[in-house]
Amino acid sequence: MERVIGISCHYHDSAVALVDRGGIVFAMQEERLSRNKHDSRFPTLALSRALEVGQLRIEGLDEIAFYENPEVKFDRIWHQILHDWPNSKELFSVHTPYFWHHRRPVEQQIRANYDYRGPVTFSEHHRSHAASAFYTSPFERALVVTLDGIGEFETAAVHLGEGNSLAKVKSIHFPHSLGLLYSVFTQYLGFEVNEGEYKVMGLAPYGEPEYLDRIVGPILRLATDGSFSLDPSFFTFSDRGRHYHPRLIDFLGIPPRTRRDDPMTQAHKNLAASMQRALEVAMANMLRALIKEYGIRDVCFAGGVALNCTANARMIRELGIRSHIHPAAGDAGTALGVALDAAVRGSGRRDTMRFAFTPYLGMSYSEAATEMTFKLNDIPYRRSPDVAAEIGAKLARGEVVAIVHGRDEWGPRALGARSILADPRGPEMKDHLNAKIKFREEFRPFAPVVLEEHYGEYFETLGMPSSPYMLYTHTSLQPEKTAAVTHADQTSRVQTVSRTQNAYLYGIIDEFRKITGVPVITNTSFNLKGEPMVSSPSDALKTFYASGIDCLAVEDFLVEKQPEGSA
Structure with missing residues (x-):
């Protein structure tokens, strides 16, 4: 198997990846091009x-691979509708038609729109989550733990990765x-x-986990074998508007934030801290049991939960694991993941396949296209003879500089291809960026x-020689x-950069x-x-x-804003 396209879509964050002749050629989310978040x-x-x-x-193409099984997914949705009826009426009337017309067929x-006749x-x-982490990892043998909202039926899975095989050993x-x-x-806190x-995750450090005992035990139950379960009476997952039951409000004794202008109280901050800590406790409970059972401390993580940097770092500190997380x-x-899995399966190779990885896998834009964009929009620009020196000096003067370099x-996470850069030394820069740049x-x-x-x-290393994907929080050693x-x-959620990784940003x-x-x-x-x-110069x-x-x-093209009042 040489050329495989992997596709994920019809839930959120649609994306495409291309693996060709044992290498990752392209990977990009649709939102970067459609401009639809x-x-x-x-x-x-x-x-x-x-x-x-x-x-x-x-x-x-030799194969197009889809990231999940629509038939099994629909079976779960239908069971959920029947189980929760009549509270699932909206799920039935909205989700079912969409699924039937888009995801199931x-x-x-693919065949009708692209005249594609291959498999x-x-x-x-x-499994797609697991493959994305394991086949980009440095490990010959690893526990591959995937945690997210929900796949087909599964919300968590453990695969044993060894050589070119991924064997599922547990799931929830x-x-x-x-x-x-x-x-x-997240919804309870108004997000x-x-x-x-x-x-x-960002709000949690402003609070104390004083509600942890109300979450772990009554709401989130942890077992000695590492598994977990939820008390379903607190939740309304079939309600498309709100996923928590009024019983949860009564139990917590904290009013939810239902509007953007609702005050963010200290109780809400403490609740965020409590939920964050509950997640960490559950993950540690799971990993301890897995390490004891399999004797493996090399762990790959994937799924949306693996983007929780604070929990990722705590697992290393508390359990002494070696960790690999793929940045998407x-x-x-x-x-x-599904493209890599198909490529490994189709290769027929017995030697261990691992894929050289860089996060810069999206679109790049030519010099000619960039200049044409500026000219067509009457944008004053100039070419810098030493762009690194100019940007470095601007940052040192307190200016904020945005960069577009190479492939998305x-x-x-922004990793220096489509980034906004600023001076890190003063606390006022954080407030300026939030208020005047990011509006958040x-x-x-x-x-x-x-x-x-x-x-x-400058930062705690967690025993890792580098941290290139901004996936762990590291204690700051020189916060001043x-x-x-x-x-x-x-x-700090650290990204390290080397000259070979990104010479432009390094410079x-x-x-x-x-x-x-x-x-x-x-x-x-x-x-x-x-x-x-952003992706393109126009964006x-x-x-x-x-x-x-x-x-x-x-x-190396620079566009600078003209001072107010200048011609």
């Missing part, structure tokens, strides 16, 4: 770009779900499900990116020099270091609140002029 539609734009980048026609859509295969949701089924539990508390979970750990990543990042809640933290060789001087990126609990930080002595800068995603990260210009960003760099 969390786009769930069939990823026509991303599929076209994948074929373009791979220099392929659709008939040149996905093979027919279309289907995997399992959690709906309605018992750590991902859904966290989403319920959007499938969007605001990271806000709960959520549902978008299943497109790559794969996953939800004041408690939201920002992440540091540090030169890899200085990583251990990194105040804008040190959170309330004195941790900027190194120039900033030469001026300030600090080899760290602030890095946040190049987008405004509620929008996907970048729109975001640049709609915000307080001072300078835009597209490769």
